[in-house]
């Protein structure tokens with residue numbers, strides 16, 4: 636049904652579980668406040684284990700160029716995920732400066748939030764349609780919260796997009812059925828505790844999505 640991105644991988648055995656079960660994208664979080672944060676050194680070791688054909692995604696939150704330069708000098712990444720308040724102009728700048736495709740996350744809570752997807756679609760290679768984090772949330776994503784998927788029914792964008800936010804092995808098939816998403820992204824929903832991936836849940840998610 637849908638391709639899968641497993642985000643927030645921190646260990647080789649969890650990475651292997653995702654790849655062996657058929658993940659098309661694997662994500663490494665370069666955001667220090669996240670329980671899934673990895674250093675460039677650890678990410679480089681993990682990235683080296685990823686087979687050709689599986690995209691290595693680096694997740695950043697409002698990164699400056701020095702952070703991107705330092706990370707990319709060590710870690711071979713195929714796609715940059717921007718999960719902060721980056722403007723369309725900044726997305727375009729990062730894409731041009733670093734020469735990698737860029738995916739921009741857009742938080743959705745209501746229909747008014749969908750407008751931004753058109754603006755970002757003009758500059759990003761991929762859109763990530765995620766739940767908007769609640770005001771008091773410590774993280775701008777990875778909170779395990781879903782939004783009302785019915786908001787996406789009948790919507791089409793010219794730019795390829797992924798669905799994220801509170802997806803789990805239990806709900807992903809319904810999310811794909813309702814939204815028509817061709818790619819889905821999960822972090823919390825395949826964890827035993829924040830930052831601790833559960834290989835059984837990774838396998839269950841891939842079986843349910845694909």
Ligand SMILES: O=C(O)c1ccccc1N[C@@H]1O[C@H](COP(=O)(O)O)[C@@H](O)[C@H]1O
Pocket residue numbers: 642643662664666669670671694696718763765774775776777778779780799800801802820821822823824
């Ligand atoms: O996973 C994180 O720690 C994270 C930190 C900062 C920004 C985004 C983060 N994760 C991304 O959020 C969405 C939804 O995650 P979840 O499945 O609801 O936990 C997903 O794209 C993650 O890549």
